Amino acid sequence: MKSIFMLLGICGATVVAQAQSIGPSTLNAAGGSRVVNNNSYEWSIGEMAVTSTFAGPTLVVTQGVLQPNIATSAVTNIPGAINGLHVYPNPVTDGQLYLNPSFKSGGQLIFRLTDAAGKTVLSQTTALQTGKELQSISMNAFAAGQYTLSVEWTDATGKSMSHYKIQKTH
Numbered sequence: 001m002k003s004i005f006m007l008l009g010i011c012g013a014t015v016v017a018q019a020q021s022i023g024p025s026t027l028n029a030a031g032g033s034r035v036v037n038n039n040s041y042e043w044s045i046g047e048m049a050v051t052s053t054f055a056g057p058t059l060v061v062t063q064g065v066l067q068p069n070i071a072t073s074a075v076t077n078i079p080g081a082i083n084g085l086h087v088y089p090n091p092v093t094d095g096q097l098y099l100n101p102s103f104k105s106g107g108q109l110i111f112r113l114t115d116a117a118g119k120t121v122l123s124q125t126t127a128l129q130t131g132k133e134l135q136s137i138s139m140n141a142f143a144a145g146q147y148t149l150s151v152e153w154t155d156a157t158g159k160s161m162s163h164y165k166i167q168k169t170h
Helices: 002-019
Strands: 030-036 039-045 053-055 060-062 085-088 096-101 107-114 120-128 135-138 145-155 158-168
Touching: 085 145, 085 158, 096 107, 096 145, 107 135, 120 135
Parallel strands: none
Antiparallel strands: 030 039, 053 060, 085 096, 096 135, 107 120, 107 145, 145 158
């Protein structure tokens, strides 16, 4: 009789132990967010150490890393930064990256694309007659990954420069 109660007790403990399993999920011990100088910072403590990256046509999600809630491609309002240049789409999905300038006059546009290792993979200098000529960069020859686009604009008023983080997904 004792062996039957002992056997039932072990089976019951096994069922309870399995019911307490939370599976492969992440529990944060702590975290929060703060806005400092108009920049939003978010953090978490206690995330899992292993991360995976999943990419879709318009979204890249890395498991275990807090994702931004807005899409930005450049830091703005910096003295000497280029105003009037729109770089899209980011992330690049169809193989073409476009630089759409809306400058007040003509000038010289120099852009350089570097890979994650800092190697220059493309460099080009273009004279813009009106300051509004659409430029395109073919990204078909480049592997999926992160690139930095450095753009320098020179006109009669001076020189300005901006850097853009570009993500190529396909």
